[in-house]
Amino acid sequence: MKHFFTRATSRPIRPIHLTLLTLLILPYLILSCSDFSRSEGASLSELRWHFDPGQSPLTRAETELPDTNDFLLSVKDASGEILYSGAYGDSPEKLLVRPGSYQIEVKSSDFSAPAFDKPQYGDTEIVVLKAGESADVKLCCTMINCGLHLEIGASFRSAFPSAVLLLGCQEGRLLYSQYENRTAYFLPGTVSLTMSSGGSDEVLFSRLLSPREILNIGLSASAPTEEKDWRMTVTVDTTKNRKYENITVGEGSSGEGNPGADIENALNVTQARAAAGTDGIWVFGYIVGGDLTSAGTKMNTAAPFSSATHLAIAARSSVTEKASCLSVELPKGTVREGLNLADNPDLLGRRVYLHGNIVSSYYGIPGLKSPDSFVLK
Numbered sequence: 280m281k282h283f284f285t286r287a288t289s290r291p292i293r294p295i296h297l298t299l300l301t302l303l304i305l306p307y308l309i310l311s312c313s314d315f316s317r318s319e320g321a322s323l324s325e326l327r328w329h330f331d332p333g334q335s336p337l338t339r340a341e342t343e344l345p346d347t348n349d350f351l352l353s354v355k356d357a358s359g360e361i362l363y364s365g366a367y368g369d370s371p372e373k374l375l376v377r378p379g380s381y382q383i384e385v386k387s388s389d390f391s392a393p394a395f396d397k398p399q400y401g402d403t404e405i406v407v408l409k410a411g412e413s414a415d416v417k418l419c420c421t422m423i424n425c426g427l428h429l430e431i432g433a434s435f436r437s438a439f440p441s442a443v444l445l446l447g448c449q450e451g452r453l454l455y456s457q458y459e460n461r462t463a464y465f466l467p468g469t470v471s472l473t474m475s476s477g478g479s480d481e482v483l484f485s486r487l488l489s490p491r492e493i494l495n496i497g498l499s500a501s502a503p504t505e506e507k508d509w510r511m512t513v514t515v516d517t518t519k520n521r522k523y524e525n526i527t528v529g530e531g532s533s534g535e536g537n538p539g540a541d542i543e544n545a546l547n548v549t550q551a552r553a554a555a556g557t558d559g560i561w562v563f564g565y566i567v568g569g570d571l572t573s574a575g576t577k578m579n580t581a582a583p584f585s586s587a588t589h590l591a592i593a594a595r596s597s598v599t600e601k602a603s604c605l606s607v608e609l610p611k612g613t614v615r616e617g618l619n620l621a622d623n624p625d626l627l628g629r630r631v632y633l634h635g636n637i638v639s640s641y642y643g644i645p646g647l648k649s650p651d652s653f654v655l656k
Contacts, residue, residue: 462493
């Protein structure tokens with residue numbers, strides 16, 4: 280028979296003794312692992328993020344605001360390891376992370392080379408978390424690239440009809456037509472205008488542009504005299520030299536009077552949850568679920584749905600927690616027919632604007648009742 284020996288005594292341990300020993304030790308091993316798991320869970324921190332609802336947006340006449348759901352979001356730890364990278368609308372509501380430093384970056388789009396009419400909005404925040412700590416990072420979206428607009432006068436076009444203009448920077452160049460009306464956007468840094476005419480190139484000016492800066496420059500030419508040819512003039516429109524845009528892309532604005540009376544000033548879900556008692560207001564969010572219960576946290580987030588009388592909207596389409604939502608009553612008629620998830624499950628994830636009255640509790644959370652109009656985006 281095969282024997283097992285301990286190193287200290289070299290006495291054999293028979294299989295039956297080994298089995299008994301294992302049975303005695305196993306509960307302690309299990310208990311030890313359980314305590315370790317509880318200890319590990321207690322040491323984790325909670326990381327959340329959201330767009331600042333307090334910023335005032337630009338009017339839609341000034342710029343076409345991109346959808347926050349389409350923003351590019353990345354979350355990295357101090358070593359550069361990526362914890363999340365993708366669309367803001369698809370991001371989780373929270374991440375459980377170890378104590379340490381984390382970078383949250385959000386951008387409206389990728390921007391790496393000069394382009395016309397492509398302002399880029401975004402923010403980068405750093406947060407340091409201790410064990411068991413919870414942080415909700417507020418993202419304040421502002422323009423992070425810069426722009427330059429040329430106003431080319433008729434005198435310049437008459438003096439240099441065949442001249443080719445090129446706006447350039449370290450990342451590349453843009454051909455700027457003499458009849459161009461668009462603004463050219465660049466990464467912050469030095470931007471130069473080069474004129475190519477008669478087989479020679481001449482740098483007309485160079486400017487150092489900062490983030491959020493949009494510079495307007497006028498080009499003209501003085502008439503020739505007997506002694507001199509056409510003389511070029513460069514003027515800077517200082518009234519438009521710097522344009523600071525503090526915006527929350529896709530968020531609402533308080534404005535004057537009823538903050539949501541106009542759909543252009545619709546409140547986001549965060550603002551709406553804090554505006555109980557306000558009637559006749561526009562609210563917008565993303566349809567994330569339905570089949571709510573008055574008590575508890577139950578919310579169905581996937582088809583099939585059984586109730587046609589209500590739904591839930593949230594600040595982004597990835598939300599799954601009822602506590603983060605605004606419940607919405609769907610009264611009988613056009614609103615119910617157009618929005619209920621029982622008949623329209625494909626509406627999950629769609630952005631919707633609704634006009635109604637905000638109440639402090641509907642299905643156990645702040646809600647919107649008696650909506651009379653809606654717009655799907």
